[in-house]
Amino acid sequence: MEAAGNGEHRKGLWTVEEDLILMDYVKVHGKGKWNRAAKFTGLKRDGKSCRLRWMNYLSPSVKRGAFSEEEDDLIIRLHKLLGNRFLFNLDIRTPTSCAFGQNELWWSLIAGRIPGRTDNQVKNHWNIHLSKQLGVKGKYKIGDSSSEFSKKPEGDFNIKSSSNDRLIPSNKTEAELQNVLEGSHEKAKEITSTQEPILTSDFYDPYLYAPSLMELLDESLDFLWHDF
């Protein structure tokens, strides 16, 4: 790989030596302040590159190797939950639905529920493997009403096969899951109807609803994750 145009920062794949230098730095100074890390270590990388390398590869919490069936299944479930149940079907024409539903993919949120996997890993895995496996044409985007994914019938997700049954919490049934999701939908409506959006000059600030909705979403995800 060649250096960047200004000759200051290297680009491309990291070498073993660079990895070791960055790991040593983090060992001593901890994570964060990546720009300073880049300067301090003498690495010819920018801070963003250092951060990305650590978060996606060097961090001990990152799990390497192939995704398990359980992980695949969970990704599919979460993707479905975030895309079709919670967000896309949240048929409220408010700033919130715009903020959370239009062309947004919450890979970080999904990845956060899969121990050891990064958003980048999950995103790549979805785009390369799972989207094909599910017959999704192109790259699915939450909020894209024309996407093949959003039109998929329930049964096509292969989430009820015997090998995957354990992914449903032992003390909860699909019907209960449905109830929780419906409840989330209702709660979300409530939140968006009771919280006054603040109107700035000529647009709503969509993120003003975020905290309540994020908590609500987390509750729904906890339901999925609980008892694993």
Added chain:
DNA sequence: AAATCACGCAACCGCAGTGAT
């Protein structure tokens, strides 16, 4: 054996949010 193709993954890019000064 060489050339081409397809796939998987790591890394980059651009943008936005947040906090410090």
Added chain:
DNA sequence: TATCACTGCGGTTGCGTGATT
């Protein structure tokens, strides 16, 4: 209040490698 550095995210790109011709 304005500015800047830092952080985090999703989308995209392009390299490495194995399979195929």
